[in-house]
Amino acid sequence: MFQSFLIKYAEIGIKGKNRYLFEDALVDNAQRALDNIDGNFKVTKEYGRIYATAETSYEYEEVMDALSHVFGIVGICPMIQIEDCGFDDLAENMIRYIEENYGEKNFTFKVMARRARKNYPMDSMEINAELGGRILDAFPNIKVDVHHPDVVFHIEIRNHINIYSKIVPGPGGMPVGTAGKAMLLLSGGIDSPVAGYMTAKRGVVVDAVYFHAPPYTSERAKQKVVDLAKIVSKYSGPMNLYVVNFTEIQMYIYDKCPHDELTIIMRRYMMRIAEYFARKEGAQGLITGESIGQVASQTMQSLAATNEVCTMPVFRPVIAFDKQEIVDIALKIGTYDTSILPYEDCCTTFVAKHPVTKPNINIIKKSETHLEEEIDRMFQKAVETAERIAIE
Ligand code: ATP
Ligand code: MG
Numbered sequence: 001m002f003q004s005f006l007i008k009y010a011e012i013g014i015k016g017k018n019r020y021l022f023e024d025a026l027v028d029n030a031q032r033a034l035d036n037i038d039g040n041f042k043v044t045k046e047y048g049r050i051y052a053t054a055e056t057s058y059e060y061e062e063v064m065d066a067l068s069h070v071f072g073i074v075g076i077c078p079m080i081q082i083e084d085c086g087f088d089d090l091a092e093n094m095i096r097y098i099e100e101n102y103g104e105k106n107f108t109f110k111v112m113a114r115r116a117r118k119n120y121p122m123d124s125m126e127i128n129a130e131l132g133g134r135i136l137d138a139f140p141n142i143k144v145d146v147h148h149p150d151v152v153f154h155i156e157i158r159n160h161i162n163i164y165s166k167i168v169p170g171p172g173g174m175p176v177g178t179a180g181k182a183m184l185l186l187s188g189g190i191d192s193p194v195a196g197y198m199t200a201k202r203g204v205v206v207d208a209v210y211f212h213a214p215p216y217t218s219e220r221a222k223q224k225v226v227d228l229a230k231i232v233s234k235y236s237g238p239m240n241l242y243v244v245n246f247t248e249i250q251m252y253i254y255d256k257c258p259h260d261e262l263t264i265i266m267r268r269y270m271m272r273i274a275e276y277f278a279r280k281e282g283a284q285g286l287i288t289g290e291s292i293g294q295v296a297s298q299t300m301q302s303l304a305a306t307n308e309v310c311t312m313p314v315f316r317p318v319i320a321f322d323k324q325e326i327v328d329i330a331l332k333i334g335t336y337d338t339s340i341l342p343y344e345d346c347c348t349t350f351v352a353k354h355p356v357t358k359p360n361i362n363i364i365k366k367s368e369t370h371l372e373e374e375i376d377r378m379f380q381k382a383v384e385t386a387e388r389i390a391i392e
Helices: 019-035 060-067 087-101 124-138 191-201 219-236 247-256 259-280 300-307 323-333 361-384
Strands: 004-009 042-046 049-053 073-083 108-115 151-157 160-164 181-185 205-212 239-245 285-287 387-391
Touching: 004 019, 004 060, 004 160, 019 042, 019 049, 019 060, 060 073, 073 087, 087 124, 087 151, 087 160, 108 124, 124 151, 181 191, 181 259, 191 205, 191 219, 191 285, 191 323, 205 219, 205 259, 219 239, 219 323, 219 387, 239 361, 247 259, 247 361, 259 285, 259 300, 259 361, 300 361
Parallel strands: 108 151, 181 205, 181 285, 205 239
Antiparallel strands: 004 049, 004 073, 042 049, 073 160, 151 160, 239 387
């Protein structure tokens, strides 16, 4: 059993004086992920290395699963860590490591030693050669191949000595909490959970807002969005989800505005309300799951008309993705099965047969003047009655 995991992270963009912020966020996020599983893990940082060390027994698969949700990690290396020791002890530990972790002792290898502590009596080249020799002596079917080895045994001489040979790829990205906050418009569809995931992957904290229209949309439809928020938050960390009752505004638009403009005007109000909550949460931008040309409300003209009401930047991470590309990510991150549950959506309830595909902003604005009498009051009511759900 490995008692430790070496957590590797990409160093791009983290040089300089802010590096510790990146590392500390990664330590915190990895610790939070591992707190949910057995092992009583402690995550620590030491001179450009992050370790997760178990104090009690744990399930290997659970560790891999937990860490695979922590952005910023590029590799997870199950390792043994031994006390600083002389070469004979090191070689013994190395042999035992191979005994215990490789069933078929029939592969090619090389040793790659790195000496961070320069006063170790042998240098890296000597360790590579000598340790290679001991391995060859112990296992007759194992051979050296310095160019294309099946296995690379990494030896790191530090305050302790680390031995590892497996590097399991991590999710990449930047630690959540290192790049501000954004408000995700989260529907029950396939696209917006993926958009939230992608933004969180770059280190952004994500809160979310969902518009429902009871009784046209059901409690099940809302629960589906809560479930999607939970899946996204496995990657993005704790999230506030605002559930806004949008029925009154939707009905009012339906009564007062041309039906072919309904979707656009509705979406403009969604953006306005989302921006209200973004401000309230101290977020710097909005996120949607829009993709050019996917539906009438996602033509360039429609996007422009929707965008026009926002003062914050609107991030649309899947803007240029094909549906299948979005589906592939949804499958990978585990939102797909929930997204395809067939519950009604507030947008489709009132949708026109022939929505405008090239809305003219001036015409839309003119139509919105028909809402002047009641809309401010309704807007206030919608934000005041919104339910705030803390997603852990
Ligand atoms: P999705 O798969 O994310 O639902 P979609 O392809 O169904 O997207 P639309 O329904 O036009 O597209 O919605 C575009 C974007 O608007 C969504 O990705 C989402 O960000 C936001 N949105 C749509 N409906 C809602 C809603 N009921 N609550 C919150 N956001 C919504
Ligand atoms: Mg949708």
